[in-house]
Structures are given as C-alpha cells and as structure tokens.
Amino acid sequence: MLKPLNPLLHSELRLAIVSILVGVEEADFVYIRKETGATAGNLSVQIDKLQKAGYIDVDKGFRGKMPRTTCRLTEVGRKAFSDYVETLREYIEPR
Amino acid sequence: MLKPLNPLLHSELRLAIVSILVGVEEADFVYIRKETGATAGNLSVQIDKLQKAGYIDVDKGFRGKMPRTTCRLTEVGRKAFSDYVETLREYIEPR
DNA sequence: ATAAACAAGTTTACAAAATAAACCAAATAT
DNA sequence: ATATTTGGTTTATTTTGTAAACTTGTTTAT
Numbered sequence: 001m002l003k004p005l006n007p008l009l010h011s012e013l014r015l016a017i018v019s020i021l022v023g024v025e026e027a028d029f030v031y032i033r034k035e036t037g038a039t040a041g042n043l044s045v046q047i048d049k050l051q052k053a054g055y056i057d058v059d060k061g062f063r064g065k066m067p068r069t070t071c072r073l074t075e076v077g078r079k080a081f082s083d084y085v086e087t088l089r090e091y092i093e094p095r
Numbered sequence: 096m097l098k099p100l101n102p103l104l105h106s107e108l109r110l111a112i113v114s115i116l117v118g119v120e121e122a123d124f125v126y127i128r129k130e131t132g133a134t135a136g137n138l139s140v141q142i143d144k145l146q147k148a149g150y151i152d153v154d155k156g157f158r159g160k161m162p163r164t165t166c167r168l169t170e171v172g173r174k175a176f177s178d179y180v181e182t183l184r185e186y187i188e189p190r
Numbered sequence: 191a192t193a194a195a196c197a198a199g200t201t202t203a204c205a206a207a208a209t210a211a212a213c214c215a216a217a218t219a220t
Numbered sequence: 221a222t223a224t225t226t227g228g229t230t231t232a233t234t235t236t237g238t239a240a241a242c243t244t245g246t247t248t249a250t
Binding site for chain 2: 226227229230231249
C-alpha cells in the first residue's frame with residue numbers, strides 16, 4: 001500500500017514555496033511571488049498555512065519604508081519536505 | 096518561473112492510480128482499491144476523471160458472474176505521466 | 191498640498207476538488 | 221428466506237484553492 005502524501009506539501013503553490021526556500025537561506029514575499037507567478041492573495045494564504053504548520057518562519061519588517069515579508073524554512077519544514085519527496089518517489093519511480 | 100503541474104495528475108489518488116498502471120499492463124478496480132486504500136466511491140470518481148481525460152481505458156466486464164472493471168493506461172496517459180514527473184522534478188530536485 | 195497611481199499584503203467570498211455516506215444490484219453465506 | 225458481502229455508482233458535504241476586493245501606506249504627478 002502506498003504511503004500517504006503529506007497534504008500540506010502536496011499542493012502546487014505550497015510545494016513551490018518550500019521548494020524555493022530549500023535552496024536559499026531566505027526569500028521575501030515579492031520574490032516568491034515572481035518565481036511562482038501566484039497571485040498575492042493566494043500566496044498570502046498559503047504562506048500562512050505553512051507558517052501555522054511550523055514549516056516556515058515569517059518575518060515582517062521593512063525595507064526602507066515599505067513593508068517586507070521574509071520567509072525561511074524551519075528544520076521541521078526541511079524534514080517534512082524531504083519526507084514528502086521520499087514518499088513521492090514511490091509514486092513516480094518505476095517499480 | 097516554475098512550470099505548472101498537470102492538475103489532473105497532481106492529486107494523490109489519481110497519481111496513485113496512474114502510478115500503479117504504469118508498471119502493469121492492466122489492473123482492476125478491486126486491486127487498485129487495495130493498493131491505494133481508497134474508498135470505492137472516491138476511486139470510482141477518480142477513475143472516471145482519468146477516463147474522461149483519455150488517460151486510461153476502462154473496461155467493464157464480468158469475471159464469472161461478478162462485475163469487473165479493468166483499467167489500463169493509454170499512450171496519452173503515459174505521456175502525461177512522464178511529463179508530469181519531469182515537471183515535478185523541478186520542484187523536488189535541488190537547484 | 192492634493193490627487194492619482196503604485197506597492198505589499200490581507201480578507202473574504204466563490205469555485206473546484208476531494209471525500210464519505212448512502213445507495214443499488216447481484217452473489218453468496220447462514 | 222434473509223442477512224451479509226462484493227463491486228461498484230450517485231449524491232451530498234467538507235475541504236481546499238483561488239481570485240477579486242479591500243487595506244494601509246508610499247511614491248509620483250499636478
């Protein structure tokens with residue numbers, strides 16, 4: 001029987017967010033938005049979910065006078081991602 | 096910018112179904128149900144969607160007197176799966 | 191100085207998807 | 221004979237995803 005896929009990560013946008021953060025100490029809202037092509041609303045919602053799950057830390061500060069939201073992956077998030085990828089391989093790799 | 100993931104395949108159960116069919120000439124409803132642990136209702140619905148998309152062929156026959164639904168992957172489905180996997184790698188492989 | 195346009199998000203309302211519960215028809219077991 | 225199981229389908233509910241509308245503040249133009 002196939003293992004279940006972590007539903008929090010098995011979502012296109014959330015997976016994209018985490019995927020970006022895995023390779024990059026930190027990234028801000030605007031950057032992630034550009035990389036993913038997501039709408040701001042959708043991105044805001046999904047970042048929230050990842051934060052509530054403890055997968056990412058979100059820091060709201062300012063760059064000059066403009067608000068700036070910075071995200072970074074937590075250890076919990078990193079582990080969840082690598083578990084997810086491992087499980088996913090069972091689905092996509094030839095058996 | 097990340098490529099979008101085929102939404103028809105980016106679904107745990109549908110991905111599981113196709114994943115099973117990739118390696119196995121054909122498989123019946125009962126077998127897929129056991130392999131995936133899905134409820135019959137959910138499986139029925141998802142098989143329908145894959146069929147309507149032309150990703151699988153569904154044959155309803157009888158084994159003895161009992162109904163038997165057999166599925167097999169079409170070439171279209173096989174191609175869609177391999178494209179999906181390729182795209183997915185951009186999300187899960189280190190960049 | 192005021193208004194218009196822009197930036198960075200958040201909230202809310204709607205659409206789509208997933209899922210389970212209820213159902214159906216036929217077969218088998220009691 | 222009737223109760224249970226098998227092999228599903230249909231329908232209704234819940235969950236999820238997404239975009240549109242809104243908020244707060246900033247820059248730019250007039």
